[in-house]
Amino acid sequence: MKIKLENVEKTIKGQMIFQNVNVELISGHIYGFVGYNGCGxxxxxxxxxxxxxxSEGMISLDEQPYSAIKSMPKIGIVLEKPDFFNxxxxxxxxxxLAKIRNEIHTDKIMEAIKKVGLLTQENKKVGKYSLGMRQRLGIAQAIMEDNDILILDEITSGLDEDGVKMIYDILKEEREKGKLIIITSHNKIDIEELCDETFKFNNGTVHAYETD
Known part of the structure; x- marks a missing residue:
């Protein structure tokens, strides 16, 4: 599976967020996007x-424009502050969340909870979760659904050292399964440890970035 962005631009209320983004993203790889807060x-x-x-440009999946695809692959997206019912x-x-797709059994849910280290906290109200615990729950949601594409924003935000290692192990395992994984992070170690290729936002453009 390949996602291709060609001359993609986003403008909001007349303000250009980014322009001329040209990127190819292929299954079985982890891609990183870095840049300052608010860069897009x-x-x-x-x-x-x-x-x-x-606003402009085209995104395609295996040479088909998004607009022409009747059934998109399964995508799991975890934003920096995952949104749950507190x-x-x-x-x-x-x-x-599992009921929405009606194809995820309880054993899959519990397997994901165990994998992200929340097995003793699964009955605790999310309103009492720390940021790191919410992040773990977001990862659990993404992996329990067996998504084809994982998109993770600031993946290690709020996590302790053990939590960071857990995320690394999970994402490497998902890559081995052939998943397409896209992350953002302010942590250079995340990028160096995980990413096969990295792109950097700079003055409204995106270009390949060497971490070494």
Whole structure:
């Protein structure tokens, strides 16, 4: 599977966020996007996820424009501050999300909860979760759904050392399964440890970035 962005531009209320973005993203790889706060990283993730339309340019999947695709591949997106129902437990949140697709059994949910290290916290209300725990729950949602594409914004935000290692291990495992993974991070170590290729935002443009 290949996602291709050609001359993609996003403008909001007359203000250019980025322009002339030309990137190819291929299954079985982890790609990183870096840049200062407000440069457009999260907006680009939303465009790749088909949640937001670009102002100009084209995005295609295996040579087909997004606009012509009747059934998109399964995409799991985890933003920097995952949005859950605070009054429900972590487990109940995942069960509600699982019902949307109606193809995820309880054992898959519990397997994901265990993998992200929340097995003793699954019945705790999400409103009492720390940022790191919410991040873990977001990762659990993404992997329980067995998505073809994982898009993760500031993936290690709020995580302790053990949590960071856990995320690294999970993403490397998902890459081995042939998933297409896209991340953003302010942490250079995340990028160096995980990414096969990295792109940097600079003055409204995006270009290949060497981490060494």
């Amino acid at each position: 990283k999260t907006m680009l993730l939303r465009i790749i996820s088909n949640l937001v339309k670009p 009054e429900l437990s972590g487990l109940k949140n995942l069960e509600m």
